Amino acid sequence: MDSRYIFTSLTRISSLPDGNFQVKPLPKEQWETGDYVVCSVEKPRNVLKIELVNGRMADAGQGDLLVGVFGIRSATMEATGTWEAVGNDHMMHVLTGAGLFGKMTSRSTLLPDLIPIKYQGHVHINGRKQRMRNFLKPLPKKKYRTPTVVIVGSSMSAGKTTVARIIIRQFKMAGLSVLGAKLTGAGRYRDVLSMHDAGADWIYDFVDAGLPSTICDEKDYVDSMTPVFSHMAAKHADLAVIEIGASPLEPYNGRRAVELISGNVQCSVLCASDPYAVHGIMNAFHFKPDIVTGPATNTQAGIALIDKLCHVYSLNLIDPKTTPDLRKILARKLNISFETGALR
Numbered sequence: 193m194d195s196r197y198i199f200t201s202l203t204r205i206s207s208l209p210d211g212n213f214q215v216k217p218l219p220k221e222q223w224e225t226g227d228y229v230v231c232s233v234e235k236p237r238n239v240l241k242i243e244l245v246n247g248r249m250a251d252a253g254q255g256d257l258l259v260g261v262f263g264i265r266s267a268t269m270e271a272t273g274t275w276e277a278v279g280n281d282h283m284m285h286v287l288t289g290a291g292l293f294g295k296m297t298s299r300s301t302l303l304p305d306l307i308p309i310k311y312q313g314h315v316h317i318n319g320r321k322q323r324m325r326n327f328l329k330p331l332p333k334k335k336y337r338t339p340t341v342v343i344v345g346s347s348m349s350a351g352k353t354t355v356a357r358i359i360i361r362q363f364k365m366a367g368l369s370v371l372g373a374k375l376t377g378a379g380r381y382r383d384v385l386s387m388h389d390a391g392a393d394w395i396y397d398f399v400d401a402g403l404p405s406t407i408c409d410e411k412d413y414v415d416s417m418t419p420v421f422s423h424m425a426a427k428h429a430d431l432a433v434i435e436i437g438a439s440p441l442e443p444y445n446g447r448r449a450v451e452l453i454s455g456n457v458q459c460s461v462l463c464a465s466d467p468y469a470v471h472g473i474m475n476a477f478h479f480k481p482d483i484v485t486g487p488a489t490n491t492q493a494g495i496a497l498i499d500k501l502c503h504v505y506s507l508n509l510i511d512p513k514t515t516p517d518l519r520k521i522l523a524r525k526l527n528i529s530f531e532t533g534a535l536r
Contacts, residue, residue, distance in 0.1 A: 196256055196257065197211075197230070197256075197257045197258075197259055198242055198244070198250065198252050198256055198257065198258050198259065199244065199245050199259045200242055200243060200244070200245075200258060200259060200260045200261075200289075200290055200291020201243040201244060201245055201246075201247060201289075201290045201291060201379070201380070201381040201399075202260055202261045202290050202291040202292065202324070202379050202399060202404055203228065203245055203259055203260070203261075203291065204245040204246075204381065204399070205324065205327050205328070205399060205400060205402070206228065206322070206324070206326075206327040207327065208228060208259055208315060208322070209245055212317065213315050213316060213317050213322065214315075214316045214317070215230045215312060215313040215314070215315060215316070216313050216314055216316050217311070217312070217313040217314070218313070218314045218321065220278070222314075222321070223262060223275060223314075224262065224323065225262055225263055225264065225275065225404065225408065226261060226262065226263070226323045226324045226325060226402060226403065226404055227261065227262045227314055227315075227321065227322075227323050228259065228260075228261055228314065228315040228322045228323065228324065229259075229260065229261070229262060229293060229311060229312075229313065229314050229315065230257050230258070230259055230311075230312045230313055230314075230315060231257070231258050231260065231284065231293055231309035231310055231311055231312060232255060232256070232257055232258075232309060232310050232312055233252055233253060233254050233255060233256045233257075233258065233307065233308075233309055234254065234283070234308040234309060234310050235254055235308065240252040240253070240286070240307045241289055242258065242286070242289055242291070243288075243289040243290045243291070243380060243381055243382065245381075247381045247382060247385045249289065252307075257312065258286070258291060258293075258309060259291070259315065260286070260290075260291025260292065260293045261291055261292060261293060261324060261379070261404040262275035262293055262294065262404070263275065263287070263292040263293065263294060263378070263379070263404030263405045263407075264276075264294060264405055264407040264408075265287040265288060265292060265294065265378045265405055265407070266407055266442065266443050266444070267348055267378065267438075268347055268348060268438070268442065269300060269347060269348050269349055270299065270300055270303050270348070271285075271287065271296055271298065271299035271300065271303060271306060272296070272297045272298045272299070273285060273287045273294040273295055273296040273297050273298075273306075274294045274295065274297065275293060275294040275295065276294075276295075277294065277295035277297055278294070278295045278311065279295070281310075282310055282311035283295070283308060283309075283310055283311075284296075284308075284309055284310070284311065285306040285307060285308060285309065286306060286307040286309055287306065287378070288378050288379060288380055289380065290378075290379040290380045290381060291379070292378055292379050292404050292405060293309065323402070324399075324402040324403070324404065325402035325416075327402070328400075328401070328402050328419065330419065331419060331422045331423055331426065332422065333418070333419075333422050334421075334422040334425035334426055335421075335425060336421040336422075336424055336425045336453070336456060337425065337456060338371060338424065338425065338428075338429050338430075338431065338432040338456060339430075339431050339432070339456060339458050339526055340431070340432045340433075340434055340453055340456040340457050340458060340459075341359055341431070341432070341433045341434070341457075341458070341459045341460075341461065341522070341526070342434050342436065342450065342453060342457045342459075342460050342461070343355055343356055343359075343433070343434065343435045343436065343460075343461045343463060344436045344439065344440055344446070344450065344460070344461070344462055344463070344473070344477075344479070344481075345436070345437075345438070345439050345462070345463040345464070345486070346439055346462070346463070346464040346465050346466075346469035346470065346472065346473050346486075346488075347438065347439050347442075347465055347469070348437070348438050348439075349465075350439075350463040350464055350465050350469075350486045350487065351463040351485065351486040351487060351510075352435045352436075352437070352463045352486075353374075353383045353386055353387070353435060354509075354510065355461055355463055355485055355486070355509055356372060356383075356386075356387055356390070356433050356435050357386055357387060357389075357390035358390075358509050358510070358518075359433050359461075359518070359522070360372055360387055360390040360391050360392050360433050361390050361391055362515070362518065362519060362522065362530070363391075363430075363431055363433070363522075363528075364390070364391035364392075365530070366528065366529070366530045368430040368431055368528070369393050369427075369428075369429045369430045369431075370391065370392050370393055370429060370430065370431055370432070370433060371392060371393065371394045371395075371396070371424055371427055371429035371431070371432040371433070372384060372387030372388065372390075372392030372394070372395045372396075372432070372433050372434075372435075373387075373395065373396045373397060373424060373432065373433075373434045373435070374387075374396075374397040374398070374434070374435045374436075374437055375397070375398060375406075375417065375434060375435070375436055375437070375446075375449040375452075375453075376398060376406040376436050376437040376438060376444040376445055376446045376449050377397075377398070377405065377406060377437025377438055377444060378404075378405040378406075378407075378437070378444075379397075379398075379399050379403075379404045379405055381399075383397070383435065383437075384396065384397045387433065392433070393427070393429065394424075394427045394429065396420055396423060396424055398416070398417065398420070400420050400423070401416040401417050401419065401420045402416060403416055405444070406437070406444045406445045406446075406449075407443050407444055407445075408445070410445060410448055413445040413448060413449075414448065414452065417449075417452065421452070431526060431528075432456075434453060436449050436450060439473065440473070440477050440479070441473070441476055441477060447477070458525050458526050458527075459482050459483075459521065459522060459525035459526055460479070460481045460482050460483075461481055461482065461483045461484075461485060462474075462479070462481035462483070462484045462485070462486075462504075463484075463485055463486035464484060464485075464486045464487070464488040464498075465486065465487050465488060466487065466488050466494070467488050467494050467497040467498045467501055467502075468501070469488065470484050470488055470498050470501065470502050470504070471501045471502055474502055474504070480504060481504060482505070482521060482525060483505055483506070483507055483509075483518070483521060484498055484502070484504050484505065484506040484507075485506065485507055485508060485509045488506070489506045489507060489508040489509075490508060494506075495508070505521075
C-alpha cells in the first residue's frame with residue numbers, strides 16, 4: 193500500500209492540506225521550532241490517534257506520513273520532549289496528537305508509550321522551507337479592550353477548559369457575543385473547538401500566532417501574540433473567556449500572557465487540583481482569584497480547607513446547583529444583567 197499523508201491540526205493555519213508542496217531533508221543545523229516537517233510512523237505499539245485540521249481524531253498506522261511541526265513540550269503530568277534532542281537516527285515521537293514532533297525526554301509511567309516517528313524531510317514550497325509563520329494573515333494593529341474572564345490553573349488537567357465552556361454557555365444564554373481563546377500551552381485544537389461548541393462566536397489560540405507551543409523566548413511570545421490580539425480586538429465581542437494553558441509558573445509563558453491581558457480582566461478563576469495547590473499558586477504567583485474551582489472543590493472538605501488556607505471563594509462549577517452563585521459573581525464583576533442579556 194502506498195504511504196499517505198495525514199495533516200495534523202497544527203497545519204490548519206496553512207495551505208499544506210491542498211497538497212502543493214515538496215519534501216526535502218535538511219541538515220539539523222537548519223532545523224527550527226515551528227518548521228513544518230514530514231515524519232513516517234514507525235511500528236507503533238498502540239493505536240495512533242491523530243488530530244486532524246478539522247479537530248476530528250483519526251487512526252494512523254505504520255508507514256503513514258504525518259505532516260506536523262517541530263516543537264517543545266513540558267507537560268508536568270504526561271511527557272516532556274523537544275526536537276533539539278533528536279539524534280543522528282532522526283527518530284522522535286508524536287508529543288501531542290495535534291502534530292507536535294520532538295524526541296521524548298521523559299514521561300509519566302501512567303502514560304502509554306508515545307508513538308515513534310522518523311524524520312523524512314522538511315516541507316518546501318517553491319524551494320523554500322515552510323514554517324508556521326509563513327502562513328499568518330496580517331491585520332492592522334488594534335488594541336485589545338474586551339472585558340475578560342481569565343481562567344488559570346494549578347497544572348494541566350485541572351478543569352480549565354471545562355470551566356471555560358460553563359462560563360461561555362452562561363454568557364450565551366444571556367444573549368451576549370463571546371470570544372473564546374487559549375493563550376498558552378502545547379498545540380491541540382480540541383480545547384478552543386470545545387469553546388466554540390459551547391457557543392463562543394470566535395475562537396483563537398497561540399497556533400494562530402504561528403506557535404506550536406508557547407515554550408519559547410518571552411519576547412518572541414509577546415511579538416507573536418500581538419497580531420492575534422489585533423484579530424481578537426477586531427471582533428468587538430461583548431466579552432471574552434480566556435484560558436491560560438498549564439499553570440502560570442510552568443515554562444509556557446503563562447505569567448506573561450496574564451500580564452498582557454491584565455488591564456482587561458474583570459473576573460479571574462483558578463482551577464486547582466487540590467486545596468494545597470490553591471495555596472501554592474496564590475503565594476507563588478501573587479494572585480487572588482475571584483473564584484476557585486476544579487477538583488479541589490469536589491467535596492465540602494476541599495472547599496472548607498481552601499477557605500481555611502486561603503480565604504477565597506470556592507464553587508464546584510460542574511455542579512448545576514452552583515449556577516445561581518456563578519451568575520451573581522459574573523454579573524457583579526462584569527457589570528452585566530443575565531435577566532435582560534445586556535451590559536450595564
